[in-house]
Amino acid sequence: MALITKKIKGTEDVLPKQSYRWQFIENVMREEARIYGFKEIRTPVFEHTELFARGVGQTTDVVQKEMYTFTTKGNESVTLRPEGTAGAARAVLEHALPNEGLPIKASYFVSCYRYEKPQAGRLREFHQFGLEEYGTQSPVADAELICAAQSIFDRLRLKDLHLEINSIGCPTCRAEYHKALKAYFEQYKDQLCETCLSRLDKNPMRILDCKSPICSKIAEGAPRITEYLCDECKEHFASVQKYLDAAGINYIVNPTIVRGLDYYTKTVFEFVTDCIGAQGTVCGGGRYDGLIEELGGNHLPSLGFAMGMERLLMVMEKQGIEIPDFSECSLYIATMGEKAQEKAFELLHNIRECGETAETDVVGRGLRAQMKYADKIGAKYTLVIGDNELNEGFAEAKNMETGKKAKLPLDESFLDSFLNLQLSEETDTFSAVFGKDNSDVE
Known part of the structure; x- marks a missing residue:
């Protein structure tokens, strides 16, 4: 049977076997x-x-070429966010967050949308983590953000x-720079x-960011902004x-x-x-001291950065950095009858309540197929329960890596027994590596 549709060009699925990589990075960021x-x-x-047109800038590629914009049934023009800062700044203004004290320090995880090749x-749907700080003009904040x-x-x-x-x-020193660039x-x-011709009068700095090989080559000989900084901007940059x-x-x-x-001022940076x-x-990030004013608020110097999740994952894969998977199954209980x-379900409920990952068969497999599945999902221990185990009140847990086996009671003491088994085998591993027990290790 043919699929009725597939994912849209420029988007990607994050499958269950891959999601732990995202979660690990997100946890580090949080x-x-x-x-x-x-x-x-x-x-x-x-x-x-209009939030993105005013905040991001009419002369940017994002606004001119890349936004997903549509008209609602209520005849409103709305746009899928192309970046995270403008929406965060709007929320700061709309909810009067400056009244709660400064600085305002916010983080976000967002999906963004840009119509690009x-x-x-570079995808059409991509994901970013960002930090935003509102209400400080201190160069200490710039450096602190970069350190983060x-x-x-x-x-x-x-x-x-x-x-x-x-x-x-x-804006003061940049006006002189714009004149030099235009000339x-x-x-x-x-x-x-x-x-770039359309930018020449409106914002010639945008030409410096053009991806056209011809425009890029021309831009190499353009005047440098550092030659036009006013005393205040020079001092701020030196302090950073x-x-x-x-x-x-x-x-x-x-x-x-x-x-x-377009909203950037003073400090800009890239990793x-x-x-x-x-x-x-x-x-990439920097300072955007005029953004809040551009959106209708009072002057509120601000700064922030965003980093792309997909690109981070690409770099880590390219550099061979292994991302740990903490979702391994601690125990798989195979059943017969x-x-x-029913007993397995009871035991699993108790194990999961204490935070351990545990599974059993839910698709009607035979015992042999259950054990193959336990191996496939990387279960650390397996336990088989059938009529004999129920009659004896004990079942044998097997360490799938070492092959070691231990009998565990199938009563209310099962949970403590299983946790102690794990602890004792970790102790044995420590002793094998260091040649002593870890009783005196804090």
């Missing part, structure tokens, strides 16, 4: 967010289109990631792509570097980084790797 004082925020997957590391990202990468044991930083100034690119008007130095964070100052969204090809940016199945 823990680092907690350590740095960030609490989770959850926002809708779609927003009014699918390729490795670095801590996540360190805990995931990623190698060969390079931190690149830049300052793209404030430079005017010389190449006949060579620029149509999109000072705090990064104090934390022992290695970085490269790259004056070509502008980021792809980049060469191991996954062209889509090598696994984390209905009474044995």
Whole structure:
């Protein structure tokens, strides 16, 4: 029978046998967010289109080419979120979070949607983890945010990631920079792509981010923003570097980084790797001091970053980093007969209540097939219950790795007996490795 449909181009399924990899990374991110004082925020997957047009920027590729926008039955224009910051900023404003005290520190896990040509590391539906901080203009916050990202990468044991930083100034010094950029690119008007021609008057900095080989080559000779920074922006950028130095964070100052969204000001940064090809940016962020004002609020200096889950997984796979699977089955109980199945159900309920993963047959397999299935799912122990075991009140647990066997009572003491069995075998393993028992080990 033919399938009526398949997944949409540019999307991917995360299957049960793969999901532990995502969960492991997400748990690391949640823990680092907690350590740095960030609490989770959850926002809708779609927003009014004007939020992204104003927040992300009319001259960006995201707004001009990539958004999934549609009209509702109520004749409203709504858009699937292309990134996480604008929605978080809207929520901060709408719920008057600044009244609860500053800074506001929020983390998020979001699915995002952009209509792009699918390729490795770039999907139409993708997932991001992000940190957002509102209500501080201190360079300490910039450095702290970068340190949080670095801590996540360190805990995931990623190698060969390079931190690149830049300052793209404030509206005051950037106005002078725009004049210099416009004068430079005017010389190449006949060579620029149509999109960059439309940006020349509105926002010439966007040309620096163009992916066209011709425009990129022209942009290599363009003036650098670092030559136009005002005193305040220079001092802020120097302070960020000072705090990064104090934390022992290695970085490269790259004056070509502008980021792809219009809301950025002052500090911008990227964590980049060469191991996954062209889509090598696994984390990007910076400061966006004017975003809240752009959305209708009072001035509230802010900053944040987002890192792509799919790209992180690609990097970890490429670098051979093994992700532990903590979902292994502790015990599989194979049964013969209905009474044995009832007893198994009772025992499983008790085991699961104490947090152990345990399973039994639910599809009507024979004993041999049950044991094959137990091996397939990697059960650490197996236990067979039939009429003989029920009559004796005992069943034999087998360690599937070592082959060791132990009889366990099938009464109210079963749970304690099974947990003690696991503990005793862990002790034996410790002794085999270190040549002594672990009674004096805390």
